[in-house]
Amino acid sequence: MNGKMKSWPVATVALALMMVFCLAPLECVADVxxxxxxxxxxxxxxxxxxxxxxxxxxxxELIMDTYFYQDVQGGLHPRLATGxxxxxxxxxxxLHLRQGVKFxxxxxxxxxxxxxxxxxxxxxxxxxxxxxxYTSIKETEIIDDYTLALxxxxxxxxxxxxxxLCSVSPFSPAAMAKYGQEIRRNPIGAGPFKLAEWVKGDRxxxxxxxxxxxxxxxxxxxxxxxxxxxxxxxxMLQSGQVxxxxxxxxxxxxxxAKDPALKIDKPLSTRSIFLNxxxxxxxxxxxxxxQALNYAVDKKxxxxxxxxxxxxxxxxxxxPILIGYAKMDFQYDYNPEKAKKxxxxxxxxxxxxLQMLTPQGRYLFDKQxxxxxxAYFQAIGIKAELRVVDWPTYxxxxxxxxxxxxxxxxxxxxxxxxxxxxxxxxxxxxxAVNPPKxxxxxxxxxxxxDKLLEASRREQDPAKRKELMVAAxxxxxxxxxxxxxxxxxxxxxxxxxxKGIVTAPTERLYPTYIxxx
Amino acid sequence: xxxxxxxxxxxxxxxxLGISILLFVMLRSLPGDPAAVLAGEMATxxxxxxxxxxxxxxxxxxxxYGRFLxxxxxxxxxxxxxxxxxxxxxxxxxLPNTLVLAVTATFLACLVGIPAGVxxxxxxxxxxxxxxxxxxxFGISMPVFxxxxxxxxxxxxxxxxxxxxxxxxxxxxxxxxxxxAAFLVAFIARMTRASMLEVLGQDYVTTARSKGLTEQAVxxxxxxxNGLIPIITVIGLQFxxxxxxxxxxxxxxxxxxxxxxxxxxxxxxxxPMVQGVILTFGLLFVLVNIIVDLLYAVIDPRIRYD
Numbered sequence: 115m116n117g118k119m120k121s122w123p124v125a126t127v128a129l130a131l132m133m134v135f136c137l138a139p140l141e142c143v144a145d146v147x148x149x150x151x152x153x154x155x156x157x158x159x160x161x162x163x164x165x166x167x168x169x170x171x172x173x174x175e176l177i178m179d180t181y182f183y184q185d186v187q188g189g190l191h192p193r194l195a196t197g198x199x200x201x202x203x204x205x206x207x208x209l210h211l212r213q214g215v216k217f218x219x220x221x222x223x224x225x226x227x228x229x230x231x232x233x234x235x236x237x238x239x240x241x242x243x244x245x246x247x248y249t250s251i252k253e254t255e256i257i258d259d260y261t262l263a264l265x266x267x268x269x270x271x272x273x274x275x276x277x278x279l280c281s282v283s284p285f286s287p288a289a290m291a292k293y294g295q296e297i298r299r300n301p302i303g304a305g306p307f308k309l310a311e312w313v314k315g316d317r318x319x320x321x322x323x324x325x326x327x328x329x330x331x332x333x334x335x336x337x338x339x340x341x342x343x344x345x346x347x348x349x350m351l352q353s354g355q356v357x358x359x360x361x362x363x364x365x366x367x368x369x370x371a372k373d374p375a376l377k378i379d380k381p382l383s384t385r386s387i388f389l390n391x392x393x394x395x396x397x398x399x400x401x402x403x404x405q406a407l408n409y410a411v412d413k414k415x416x417x418x419x420x421x422x423x424x425x426x427x428x429x430x431x432x433x434p435i436l437i438g439y440a441k442m443d444f445q446y447d448y449n450p451e452k453a454k455k456x457x458x459x460x461x462x463x464x465x466x467x468l469q470m471l472t473p474q475g476r477y478l479f480d481k482q483x484x485x486x487x488x489a490y491f492q493a494i495g496i497k498a499e500l501r502v503v504d505w506p507t508y509x510x511x512x513x514x515x516x517x518x519x520x521x522x523x524x525x526x527x528x529x530x531x532x533x534x535x536x537x538x539x540x541x542x543x544x545x546a547v548n549p550p551k552x553x554x555x556x557x558x559x560x561x562x563x564d565k566l567l568e569a570s571r572r573e574q575d576p577a578k579r580k581e582l583m584v585a586a587x588x589x590x591x592x593x594x595x596x597x598x599x600x601x602x603x604x605x606x607x608x609x610x611x612x613k614g615i616v617t618a619p620t621e622r623l624y625p626t627y628i629x630x631x
Numbered sequence: 632x633x634x635x636x637x638x639x640x641x642x643x644x645x646x647x648l649g650i651s652i653l654l655f656v657m658l659r660s661l662p663g664d665p666a667a668v669l670a671g672e673m674a675t676x677x678x679x680x681x682x683x684x685x686x687x688x689x690x691x692x693x694x695x696y697g698r699f700l701x702x703x704x705x706x707x708x709x710x711x712x713x714x715x716x717x718x719x720x721x722x723x724x725x726l727p728n729t730l731v732l733a734v735t736a737t738f739l740a741c742l743v744g745i746p747a748g749v750x751x752x753x754x755x756x757x758x759x760x761x762x763x764x765x766x767x768x769f770g771i772s773m774p775v776f777x778x779x780x781x782x783x784x785x786x787x788x789x790x791x792x793x794x795x796x797x798x799x800x801x802x803x804x805x806x807x808x809x810x811x812a813a814f815l816v817a818f819i820a821r822m823t824r825a826s827m828l829e830v831l832g833q834d835y836v837t838t839a840r841s842k843g844l845t846e847q848a849v850x851x852x853x854x855x856x857n858g859l860i861p862i863i864t865v866i867g868l869q870f871x872x873x874x875x876x877x878x879x880x881x882x883x884x885x886x887x888x889x890x891x892x893x894x895x896x897x898x899x900x901x902x903p904m905v906q907g908v909i910l911t912f913g914l915l916f917v918l919v920n921i922i923v924d925l926l927y928a929v930i931d932p933r934i935r936y937d
Contacts, residue, residue, distance in 0.1 A: 166671040241682050246675050298715065314714075314724055315887030316798055339797050341885040345780055349795040506663030506900045513667055513679070522644040528672075541673070553672050623665045 146333045147631050150356040151623070152347040156315055156340045160301035162240045162280045163235060168621035171280055171531060173338070174318060175622065178283035178303030181209060184275055186381070187620060188437045188533045193328075194223065194304065204269025204574060209277070211260040215327045219300050225256040227284040232264065235282055244531065246274040246541075271579060272536040275437075279531060306331045306626050315340055315357070331626045332614075351376065351607055357630075358608040358615070360623065364424035364478070370607050377610040380603040382426060384433045384619050385529030386538065387477055389470075389487065389597035390555040396469075396522040397462060403595035405446070406456035407523075411490045412448035414594035417600050420482050422604065428598035430585040431539065432528075432593040435619045437600075438535030438570070438583030441590045446598065450494050457494070467497040472525040473508035478602055484525045487597070498523075513550045521555055523597070531620055535583055540567050543590050556595035563589045632928060635920055643917040649767060651703070651906070655696050658902050669712055684869045686712050686902075699906065708907035713899055718907035721892060726911070728798065729888035732880070733873035735808040737866065742816030744762035745862070747816070750824020763820055770817030779810040779883035789871060796885030807884040811877050815869055822865045826858040833857075859930050867923035871916045 157170040179239035181195035194215060199208045215223040232254045235242055246495045250270035255263040266273070301309055306328065307320035318338040322331050339356060341347045348370065351359040362370060362378075371378050391398040391407060395488075398404055413427035426434070429441045433583055452528035457464075468491060472484035482500050511521060530537030541547060544564050547554035561585050570582035589596075604621045611631040616624040666683040667674075674682075683689050687698060702709055708718035751763035764790035786806060794803050830836065831854050839849045878890030889908060896904040 164715075238677065239681070241670070241678060241685060243671050243678075244673060245678060246673060249675075272828065276844045295715070313798075313887065314721060315891060316885075339885065340887070341796050342891065343796075343882050346783060346796045346883055346885055349783045349788050350797075353791050353795055355787070355794050355797070378672075504663070504898060506665070506898065509667045509672070510662060510664040512672070513664075513676070531673075551676050 128609065135459060144629075146628060148335045148337060149333050149358070149625055149628070150337045150339060151358040151360065151625070152339050152341045152350050152356040153360045153465060154340075154342055154344065154347065157312075157318065159298040160309060160312075161295075161298040162231075162283050163240060164245045164298060165280070166296060168529075168531075169338075171620070173318060173320070173620045174280035174283070174301070175305065176307045176336075176624075176626070177305045177309055178280050178285075179302050179305035180278050180280055180283055181447060182278045184278040184533055184618075186435065186533070188275065190275065190278060194228075195277070198274065198277070200274070200574060204271075204572060205266050207264040207273060208257070208265065209262045209268065212327065213260055215304050216287070216303050216325055218323060219286050219288055220306050221286045221288050223284055223304055224259045224519075225262045226259075227287045229254045229256055230263050230287060230290065231282055231284040232262075237286075242281070244279065247279065247532075247537075248273065248282065268572070271571055271574055272532075272534050272540075273599065275532040275534045278404075310335075329627065332629060333625055336625060341589060348607070351609075354609075357612060358606055358623070361605055362605060362607045364422040364605070365380070367422065367424060367605065367607075375610055376607055377612075378605065378607050379615070379617050380424065380605040381617055381619050382433060382435045383529060383602045383604040384435055384531075384533065384603045385477075385527055385621075386428065386433050387425070387480075387483065387525070387527050387599045387602060388428070389484075389599065390521060390524045390526050391595055391597055392519070392522050392555075392557055393593070393595050394516055394557040394559070395519065397466065398468075398522055400460045400462075402456045402460035403462055404597070405493075406453040406460065406462070407491070407597050408446035408594050409449045409456065410453035410494050410496075411487055411599070413446075413599055416450070416483065416486050420479055420486050421600070425478075425600040425602050427600050430620045431543075431590050431596075431598070432535050433530075433538075433601045433619070436533055436535040436538065437576075438539065438580055438587070440580075440584040440587060441586065442588065446594075450490075453494050457496075462496075464495050465498065467499045469520065469522040470498055470500040470525075471508065471521060471523070472502055473505045474502050476505045476508070477525070477527040480525055480527075483599065487525075487599075507511065512553050512555055515550050516548070516557055519549065519555075524555060526555065527602075529602075529621070533619065535587075536567070539583060539586055539590070540571065543567070543586070543595060558590070558595035560589060560593065563593075632925060636925060639917075639921045639924070643914070643921075646917060647910060647913050651699070651910060652696075654906055654909055655692070655699065658900075659692060659695075660903060661900070663900050665712060665902060668900050675895060688902075703910075708910070709903035711896075711904045712901045713904070714898075718904050721904065722889065722908060722911055725887055725889045725892050727876060728886060729877070729881075729890065731804065732807055732811065732877060732886060732888060733870060736811035736815060736873060736877075737870050739808060739812040740819050740869075741866065744816040745823050745855075746818030748820040748862075749827055749850065751820065751824040752827035753850065757830065760824075763824070767817040767820045768815045769935070771821075775810055775814060775815065775877075776883060778813055778878045779806070779880055781812055782806045783883065796883070798887065803884075807877075807880050807886050810883075811873065811880050815873075818869060819862065819866065823858070823862050826861045827854060830854045830858040856930065860927060863923055863926055863930070867919055867926075871919045874912065874915050874919070 153169050155169055157173055159165060162174050165171055180193050182190040183193050184190055194212055195209045196212050197210045235248055250266045250273055252265045252267045255262055286302040293300045306323055306326045308323050310321040311319040320336045322334050347359045348362050348366055350356040370376050390403045393399055412609050417425045417427050430439050432439055470488055472480055475480045484500055488498045488500045528538055528542060542554045543558045544567055545559035548557050548559055566586040570579050573579040573582060606617055612628050615629045666679050670679045670682050687695055703768045710717055747763045751760045754760055783795045793806055836854055839853045878894050881888040881891045893908045
């Protein structure tokens, strides 16, 4: 027999096996060759320490992977780490690293590279965007090649979900040595995708990491196309040029939803939209005035009329999707008569204009929302003057201390990057975050609230922790440092033949295991 | 002529210096704290201070300007505050995209606009003239943003003939360059018509016709050649304007050009990027003006720069 004839039976058996498996109940899933996604903004860096926007976090997670993945219920699932322990005193968090994980350059991930990543994050001489989430860490200690201990200054429960962020993901040490600061353009991680190309302002191309430790991605290549104009993003989806459109306009969602070739996903986001009400200066320092302003606005009508129904009116202090959220016992339902009564009780000076400020182009229909609120204020006799500024001008004033601030009523948004309410409650409603130290522009400072939130940060029992957070929320809700407006949705539109797409309320999109019919 | 070009180039150094001073002062007069913007809402106070020091914004303005001039003397435009990448790298990536768009749009505009203007001047007050002038009026009045979006709706969504945005093959260039050319065509057609009407009334044109030359020879060799000077001036100015960024077209068609870069940088208060890009614009404008002046000498032998 010659070689050709010998291979005959082998080929036949192989073909038969293929047919059996493909016809069996288990699907024979073909890989997706290329997935095109239209996004509105570019990333600025691939260095996890430097990333700021949701798109950058999304890309970073796909390239670097994270220690854990946080699901929508807040549960943590193992990724680069297989688990963690917290010491009884809460002062040590021990990370158990997954063995056999390799970075793209073949280097194995061990505790030393993870320690390096934490140490870089904690270096006070480095610029780090999300340092505040990790300031509880005093130092890190290598226990063995696959165990790393994080020693804390104080017990800090929100640190655990923060380990699901890309900010602390490890780099290949060899790559760090080779590239130094240029790691921002040469991310060598251990994630399911590698960076193949970054043409600034045009596209970011990721290709599958065939040596990924986990289940092999079903997508070979993802092209993230940067398309700032929302109408063009939608047109690219409708014409078939892209497969997924991130954040289409709420005004067009109904039209897109009618297209049978398209599908819409719109989970609630972590982002709350509100008006900061200065609790220590101007007329808004009176609690009755702040409550009146909450009653003066019809949030449901505003969501329906201005946001085309694509948001949820606030019924609690923060987004319902966050750990620690509770719907409040009473609501600030639209009641202009009650609003007027409260203002009268507060001896509100109607002759004095109420100064309102909003950024434009920062949040969804921000200017239009502010104008609508202004109209509601005017309807109950308040002289509301609205200034619209660009984001840098707005941001400049956010950190001015109380004696210098001119912020009486200012529109804001806050979207925690993890599904933990501490980022909102502590991040906006404690004395420690009053400007200039933080961006709690309502200058809310309530000692009792602070005590509850400090206790919630140390409490490790989830049920007790939630109780503390809810108790703090009730104080905040009653005090109204915000005019609570709505929670946004993270909307994506995509071709209906795509299955298995995962979206997260933190405005992330995970197309790692999609299939296309 | 070469001496003239060199003298103009040397003189442009002072122009650029003036631009840099004006730019420096204006940027730092804008409200907004670049460090607060770049650090983000969730940054700690310490990180904002650190960033301010890193960007040199804690120094007096004259120190900042001195450092900037020193870098410029070494042909270094600095690093972007947002990305930390060299400003020159972003300009090198984006400027060719804008050049391609600008050159294509100008070429198309001349291809259509000049013949339309000539035809309109040769047949005044006829349907040809009315069609050309009203089309020109429509082209000048139509907002480029609206035209771009309409083209996307018709040619991408409805007909699926052309991609809606992004870069790639020549098919990606068609709609952006046509939408830019629409305004230019109108402008060039109107200027050509006006210039040709003036020239066609001259005695030498009458003489040329009475000598028995063909109408084509009269129009092309005598009338158009003499009428080109103001047309070239307009084309040069408009081309310079296009180079500085057809930001609306670039936004609608997701074209990664320099217009979008400058707007994004201004909105982020990325001072080094804004400075670097605007100085580059200034240099390009100067170069375009020099080329236009040199073309005068080519077209009109009476013009000499010696």
